[in-house]
Structure formats: structure tokens, C-alpha cells
Amino acid sequence: MSKVLVLNASYEPLNITTWRRAVVLLLKGKAEQVEHNGKYIYSGFPLPTVIRLRHYVRVPYKEIPLTRKNLLHRDGYSCQYCGYSGDSLTLDHVIPRSRGGGDSWENIVTACVRCNVKKGNRTPKEASMPLSIVPQKPYSGLYFEVTKHVKNGLNQEWRKYVIGM
Incomplete structure (x- = not known):
């Protein structure tokens, strides 16, 4: 069906999970629903698109490989x-x-x-070829996954939870 953006207790993106895993987290009381897309799993229980964990999870920083x-x-x-x-x-x-x-x-x-x-062997300035954007390191590996979903027209409600989109 759909993917769900998981936010930490501080509203920062943490992960992307399946809708089934998100529903389990909601039913266990470990998360709360922040956004939904208007679809319902059953009457009175909307299908989540963004959930937020109730307790903060400390995540170690992971270097994004230069590939x-x-x-x-x-x-x-x-x-x-x-x-x-x-x-x-x-x-x-x-x-x-x-x-x-x-x-x-x-x-x-x-x-x-x-x-x-x-x-060739020149800088963009010397070649009179300006760059369209200044290259910089991405914010996180999760940023890549979230932008794929948003740019494909899916999960537009995720946009407000990601820096630089």
C-alpha cells in the first residue's frame, strides 16, 4: 500500500517504514499519528503517512558514502x-x-x-560555465529516500518534515 515516515519525538525524520509496522507502533502506544492521507484501514482508523515516536531515540550519525x-x-x-x-x-x-x-x-x-x-582541466569560472547549484554534502541518508518519495509525487505531506525541500 504505502510507506510511512517515522519521526523522532523531536519531529526529526528517523526512518521510513511500512504501513503495517506503523499501525503496530500506534496500537502499542509507542507512536502517535501526525498525518494521514484520507484512506482508512477500518472505520475510525485512518491509514497513517507520518507518525511520531512518543520517546526520543538516540541515533548515531552515519556517514553518507560518496558514490x-x-x-x-x-x-x-x-x-x-x-x-x-x-x-x-x-x-x-x-x-x-x-x-x-x-x-x-x-x-x-x-x-x-x-x-x-x-x-576540461579548468575551473567553472575559467571555462565560463557556472554551476546551477553549489555542490554540498547531503543532510542524511534518509534525506535521499524521502526526496525520492516526494519527487515521485507520493507523500507530499513529508515535505514539511525534511530540511532543504
Whole structure:
């Protein structure tokens, strides 16, 4: 059916779970319903889309891996120079590696082959190719999952619980 956003007691996103697990948490009194989509499991019990845990859960910080897949998702599967979105996207170092630029969230963007070749061994300023957005490290791994659901037109009510959306 649908996925449910789980918020910590402090209203920060914690996880995405199934609607069945969310209902169990509600029935056990471990969570409260914050949002629903108008559908009902049975009369008087709406299907939750956002729940909040009653007690705060401490979660250790998890580093988001710098992978091609994560970079493509962060940049919306489009060239950060011209906006092209297609199959032939590459990764481009904003400050080229030959000039001391390293592999980091702030220095790698997605680019089409044409723009990557055109930019070459120069900075965007030297190549007169401004970036559409300034690359930065994502807030959390959960941010990726939530944005997928919201961008697909699902679960628009999740938008107000995620920073930067």
C-alpha cells in the first residue's frame, strides 16, 4: 500500500517504514499519528503517512558514502552546467584533481559528456560555465529516500518534515 515516515519525538525524520509496522507502533502506544492521507484501514482508523515516536531515540550519525549513485541522486540526474538529463552523465571535479581538487561532496558534480569535455582541466569560472547549484554534502541518508518519495509525487505531506525541500 504505502510507506510511512517515522519521526523522532523531536519531529526529526528517523526512518521510513511500512504501513503495517506503523499501525503496530500506534496500537502499542509507542507512536502517535501526525498525518494521514484520507484512506482508512477500518472505520475510525485512518491509514497513517507520518507518525511520531512518543520517546526520543538516540541515533548515531552515519556517514553518507560518496558514490556515483548518491551523487547522481543529489544532483537530480542532470548536468549541473547545462541541465541535460539523460543516460550519458559523468562525474566532474569542480576543481580538477590535477590542480589539487579532491574527491568530496563539495568538489564533484554530475555533468554531461559534452560539458565535461568543454570544461576540461579548468575551473567553472575559467571555462565560463557556472554551476546551477553549489555542490554540498547531503543532510542524511534518509534525506535521499524521502526526496525520492516526494519527487515521485507520493507523500507530499513529508515535505514539511525534511530540511532543504
